[in-house]
Amino acid sequence: MNFKTVAALLDGVHTDFVVSVFEDTIFIAITQNSKLGTLYLVKPDCYSSEDQGYDIKVLFGRDDDTQTSSIVSLMRGLNVDCKTIISLMINNNNFRTLRAIQQVLSHLM
Secondary structure (H helix, E strand, O other): EEEEEEEEOOOEEEEEEEEEEEEOOOEEEOOOOOOOOEEEEEEEEEEOOOEEEEEEEEEOOOOOHHHHHHHHHHHHHHOOOOOEEEEOOOOOOOHHHHHHHHHHHHHHH
């Protein structure tokens, strides 16, 4: 198991990151208010390297289309190809924030 934590300022907002890489699963928690958000289970569907799809299920919390879309965007940007449990608790889901999150995560994974 590989466990890493880091904090960063994203658009002036303190953001905590936790990444744990297990043998067959990655756990990612991103929060801007020290709380976990909805937990999603993301499994890659094997289409092609250019058109990666994901099977996404809510494990705990409420389903939100904006969060689901943000998670898919992050998974594609990071090119994650294994089962992932992720919690994304951020104030703003704009492109700039998601890109900054992707950059931080790429250094942790």
